[in-house]
Amino acid sequence: xxxxxxxxxxxxxxxxxxxxxxxxxxxxxxxxxxxxxxxxxxxxxxxxxxxxxxxxxxxxxxxxxxxxxxxxxxxxxxxxxxxxxxxxxxxxxxxxxxxxxxxxxxxxxxxxxxxxxxxxxxxxxxxxxxxxxxxxxxxxxxxxxxxxxxxxxxxxxxxxxxxxxxxxxxxxxxxxxxxxxxxxxxxxxxxxxxxxxxxxxxxxxxxxxxxxxxxxxxxxxxxxxxxx
Amino acid sequence: xxxxxxxxxxxxxxxxxxxxxxxxxxxxxxxxxxxxxxxxxxxxxxxxxxxxxxxxxxxxxxxxxxxxxxxxxxxxxxxxxxxxxxxxxxxxxxxxxxxxxxxxxxxxxxxxxxxxxxxxxxxxxxxxxxxxxxxxxxxxxxxxxxxxxxxxxxxxxxxxxxxxxxxxxxxxxxxxxxxxxxxxxxxxxxxxxxxxxxxxxxxxxxxxxxxxxxxxxxxxxxxxxxxx
Amino acid sequence: xxxxxxxxxxxxxxxxxxxxxxxxxxxxxxxxxxxxxxxxxxxxxxxxxxxxxxxxxxxxxxxxxxxxxxxxxxxxxxxxxxxxxxxxxxxxxxxxxxxxxxxxxxxxxxxxxxxxxxxxxxxxxxxxxxxxxxxxxxxxxxxxxxxxxxxxxxxxxxxxxxxxxxxxxxxxxxxxxxxxxxxxxxxxxxxxxxxxxxxxxxxxxxxxxxxxxxxxxxxxxxxxxxxx
Amino acid sequence: xxxxxxxxxxxxxxxxxxxxxxxxxxxxxxxxxxxxxxxxxxxxxxxxxxxxxxxxxxxxxxxxxxxxxxxxxxxxxxxxxxxxxxxxxxxxxxxxxxxxxxxxxxxxxxxxxxxxxxxxxxxxxxxxxxxxxxxxxxxxxxxxxxxxxxxxxxxxxxxxxxxxxxxxxxxxxxxxxxxxxxxxxxxxxxxxxxxxxxxxxxxxxxxxxxxxxxxxxxxxxxxxxxxx
DNA sequence: AATGAATGAGCATTCATTCAT
DNA sequence: CATGAATGAATGCTCATTCAT
Numbered sequence: 001x002x003x004x005x006x007x008x009x010x011x012x013x014x015x016x017x018x019x020x021x022x023x024x025x026x027x028x029x030x031x032x033x034x035x036x037x038x039x040x041x042x043x044x045x046x047x048x049x050x051x052x053x054x055x056x057x058x059x060x061x062x063x064x065x066x067x068x069x070x071x072x073x074x075x076x077x078x079x080x081x082x083x084x085x086x087x088x089x090x091x092x093x094x095x096x097x098x099x100x101x102x103x104x105x106x107x108x109x110x111x112x113x114x115x116x117x118x119x120x121x122x123x124x125x126x127x128x129x130x131x132x133x134x135x136x137x138x139x140x141x142x143x144x145x146x147x148x149x150x151x152x153x154x155x156x157x158x159x160x161x162x163x164x165x166x167x168x169x170x171x172x173x174x175x176x177x178x179x180x181x182x183x184x185x186x187x188x189x190x191x192x193x194x195x196x197x198x199x200x201x202x203x204x205x206x207x208x209x210x211x212x213x214x215x216x217x218x219x220x221x222x223x224x225x226x227x228x
Numbered sequence: 229x230x231x232x233x234x235x236x237x238x239x240x241x242x243x244x245x246x247x248x249x250x251x252x253x254x255x256x257x258x259x260x261x262x263x264x265x266x267x268x269x270x271x272x273x274x275x276x277x278x279x280x281x282x283x284x285x286x287x288x289x290x291x292x293x294x295x296x297x298x299x300x301x302x303x304x305x306x307x308x309x310x311x312x313x314x315x316x317x318x319x320x321x322x323x324x325x326x327x328x329x330x331x332x333x334x335x336x337x338x339x340x341x342x343x344x345x346x347x348x349x350x351x352x353x354x355x356x357x358x359x360x361x362x363x364x365x366x367x368x369x370x371x372x373x374x375x376x377x378x379x380x381x382x383x384x385x386x387x388x389x390x391x392x393x394x395x396x397x398x399x400x401x402x403x404x405x406x407x408x409x410x411x412x413x414x415x416x417x418x419x420x421x422x423x424x425x426x427x428x429x430x431x432x433x434x435x436x437x438x439x440x441x442x443x444x445x446x447x448x449x450x451x452x453x454x455x456x
Numbered sequence: 457x458x459x460x461x462x463x464x465x466x467x468x469x470x471x472x473x474x475x476x477x478x479x480x481x482x483x484x485x486x487x488x489x490x491x492x493x494x495x496x497x498x499x500x501x502x503x504x505x506x507x508x509x510x511x512x513x514x515x516x517x518x519x520x521x522x523x524x525x526x527x528x529x530x531x532x533x534x535x536x537x538x539x540x541x542x543x544x545x546x547x548x549x550x551x552x553x554x555x556x557x558x559x560x561x562x563x564x565x566x567x568x569x570x571x572x573x574x575x576x577x578x579x580x581x582x583x584x585x586x587x588x589x590x591x592x593x594x595x596x597x598x599x600x601x602x603x604x605x606x607x608x609x610x611x612x613x614x615x616x617x618x619x620x621x622x623x624x625x626x627x628x629x630x631x632x633x634x635x636x637x638x639x640x641x642x643x644x645x646x647x648x649x650x651x652x653x654x655x656x657x658x659x660x661x662x663x664x665x666x667x668x669x670x671x672x673x674x675x676x677x678x679x680x681x682x683x684x
Numbered sequence: 685x686x687x688x689x690x691x692x693x694x695x696x697x698x699x700x701x702x703x704x705x706x707x708x709x710x711x712x713x714x715x716x717x718x719x720x721x722x723x724x725x726x727x728x729x730x731x732x733x734x735x736x737x738x739x740x741x742x743x744x745x746x747x748x749x750x751x752x753x754x755x756x757x758x759x760x761x762x763x764x765x766x767x768x769x770x771x772x773x774x775x776x777x778x779x780x781x782x783x784x785x786x787x788x789x790x791x792x793x794x795x796x797x798x799x800x801x802x803x804x805x806x807x808x809x810x811x812x813x814x815x816x817x818x819x820x821x822x823x824x825x826x827x828x829x830x831x832x833x834x835x836x837x838x839x840x841x842x843x844x845x846x847x848x849x850x851x852x853x854x855x856x857x858x859x860x861x862x863x864x865x866x867x868x869x870x871x872x873x874x875x876x877x878x879x880x881x882x883x884x885x886x887x888x889x890x891x892x893x894x895x896x897x898x899x900x901x902x903x904x905x906x907x908x909x910x911x912x
Numbered sequence: 913a914a915t916g917a918a919t920g921a922g923c924a925t926t927c928a929t930t931c932a933t
Numbered sequence: 934c935a936t937g938a939a940t941g942a943a944t945g946c947t948c949a950t951t952c953a954t
Contacts, residue, residue: 719950
């Protein structure tokens with residue numbers, strides 16, 4: 001079913017453009033990357049880009065999608081072959097991010113530059129982030145225990161959120177201080193924090209303080225149950 | 229010594245432009261904010277902006293500086309009046325960030341859009357970040373103990389870095405999922421992680437595992453001493 | 457093989473722009489001629505000019521080239537049909553310059569305004585000037601005799617240079633004192649000078665004075681051999 | 685009567701600005717030299733320049749005048765101390781031009797860029813040129829003989845014009861091919877041509893050909909009498 | 913006389929996009 | 934599907950000049 005002729009050409013164009021656009025946008029941001037830059041870098045004429053992607057925004061959406069796909073691809077392979085510890089998993093994840101930073105960078109770009117853009121893109125980005133969290137949650141599950149299922153879920157939710165925050169923070173650190181930060185070191189810090197948080201939760205559950213506060217605001221979810 | 233006449237006018241212009249530029253750039257990013265947008269929003273003519281700031285990049289630098297100043301102002305007042313716990317401090321800091329998000333947002337914009345820009349701005353941004361870390365380190369100091377001064381410093385260095393990463397991550401979370409995240413909740417997670425990390429470090433120091441690894445790579449700083 | 461449709465349009469645009477630019481630049485100089493003036497005069501939008509010529513400097517280069525082409529075209533037809541005297545030739549050349557003054561004017565503009573511009577343009581201008589001199593040399597050849605070929609070449613080189621200088625001077629005169637100067641008259645002066653110079657050279661060769669000086673500086677070319 | 689205080693300052697400003705403007709305009713042309721460039725180079729603020737010179741055009745006029753003054757100063761000293769031959773005089777003049785090229789350059793700039801400018805400037809420039817020619821005529825006088833005074837005048841007029849043309853041409857040559865041209869060599873060519881022209885005129889007067897043509901157009905001055 | 917600040921028009925150039933072939 | 938050309942609005946910035954102090 002391999003495409004031939006014109007169809008095949010169209011596919012090639014798409015891929016060349018996607019690759020060039022991803023690289024350029026990840027490097028310079030969305031607004032600072034012009035269609036003509038992409039056109040030149042990809043060796044494809046502007047009009048053809050429009051034929052393939054409709055608009056600059058459409059191209060950006062496609063770039064985001066393709067970067068997410070690659071990221072998940074890399075993510076899915078983590079620990080598939082060998083079973084491993086929590087620390088090992090977090091370490092691998094950090095390295096996966098460092099090896100494939102475009103996706104996170106593009107998300108950051110989306111949030112800083114395209115807040116008001118096509119809501120479909122923003123929706124898609126959120127969906128992707130949710131997916132990430134779900135996958136992390138799944139991996140974290142074996143390491144968490146709680147009396148009730150509801151509590152366990154709340155704890156897991158918080159922990160996955162914490163992990164995401166840590167990875168985001170790691171990434172920002174590396175962006176802003178690229179010389180000073182080694183992924184390995186930062187990954188160790190992440191592991192330390194997550195393990196510490198788990199231990200802390202266990203401890204607090206053993207001897208719950210301030211039970212009064214637990215009843216307060218019901219709409220501030222999760223951590224009310226777990227963190228304090 | 230209050231300025232009058234033309235001098236006074238100049239100061240006013242600077243302030244109007246700085247305010248408008250900060251708001252617009254924080255909202256739309258650097259490239260997507262045109263000088264004419266700023267000019268209109270500030271009610272100041274383009275040429276006057278150039279008189280006051282030399283270039284768009286110069287204006288951005290000034291905006292960054294002014295946002296940093298405001299941020300540090302807010303930061304300095306934290307816990308001045310009342311002594312407080314680590315948890316309290318981290319909580320306050322989180323709220324300070326949430327109340328004055330422009331500074332972090334601008335740093336993020338700097339890293340995504342202006343990587344190749346005027347190196348002086350990048351240097352300035354780093355200086356500001358270093359300053360932030362130093363201030364956090366200072367606050368964290370009372371809660372950390374270690375046998376030698378050298379170790380103590382390494383631990384503090386790592387912890388401050390961890391805290392920064394967590395705040396960066398918090399901020400990114402709020403940017404990307406503004407509806408789902410409450411600062412209070414995220415601040416609790418941060419506190420949990422930092423406290424957990426401290427506890428973890430104490431525990432590991434009490435019964436050090438894997439002493440073999442400790443001797444390994446000497447050039448991967450700090451955490452070799454403390455985190456593992 | 458005539459172009460049609462869009463291709464044909466492109467060619468038309470180029471020509472309209474070239475004509476307008478040549479006229480305006482020759483009249484007002486390079487810097488004083490704005491792209492928008494050219495755009496309006498040519499009835500072509502600014503962006504289209506950039507499509508066709510890349511930059512203002514590129515447009516200037518094209519203008520220069522086209523003016524040179526026209527000049528050489530006119531030059532080539534001189535004396536093709538009828539054989540003629542030296543005086544006749546110089547006269548015709550002067551009239552060709554007067555009839556097609558843009559080329560010299562543009563060269564002058566190049567030298568006064570664009571000294572630091574794109575070196576390729578300067579190179580091209582020199583090439584054109586060399587070509588002019590070569591062509592004049594060729595025409596002058598029949599009127600010059602000398603004992604050795606080397607001497608003959610030196611004399612011809614000097615004479616062509618002299619002629620060029622005279623024509624440049626003629627042109628400047630006409631630019632600065634347009635009312636006072638008739639081409640015919642100035643052309644007569646040019647012919648007088650060139651013929652006089654030739655006669656002078658013959659005479660000096662017949663009875664060379666100051667032979668001592670002839671041996672002196674070897675690196676001051678040509679005239680050492682011929683003029684003195 | 686030396687000026688003091690504010691007056692003295694004003695004079696200094698004028699001079700600094702004149703020097704900077706002359707250098708910059710001679711180098712880049714009129715339009716390409718902005719008031720702010722001049723202001724920076726002179727270390728004088730724009731507003732002060734306007735106080736001293738009224739407008740950019742006014743400044744240009746002043747620059748032209750001052751350059752002319754310097755040129756005539758240099759010119760006046762030629763051959764004052766020692767009497768000398770025609771060849772010597774022409775040589776000295778060429779060197780004076782080469783040593784003080786700003787004036788000619790500015791005239792050229794005037795003619796290419798400011799054709800439509802303030803007519804007073806153009807008038808002034810012509811006056812200066814006439815003055816130059818008169819001075820050259822004066823120097824050439826001893827070398828020219830003619831039966832009637834009227835003829836002598838006509839011949840002198842033509843010769844001075846020829847000399848000016850040659851010097852203009854020399855100058856253009858040096859501007860366009862600065863590497864290839866030595867002043868000395870070009871000056872030799874000029875002398876050769878002028879001497880040749882004189883000789884030619886003598887010869888023709890001795891045996892006048894084509895007396896028919898002499899009666900023709902009365903309004904094409906001078907050379908009708910002398911050159912043919 | 914000089915200064916800091918402003919002004920408004922204009923600059924060369926690029927933008928995202930569209931069109932006819 | 935791709936191409937060369939066009940489009941019109943916008944870009945960052947500079948211009949000559951003026952103003953109040």
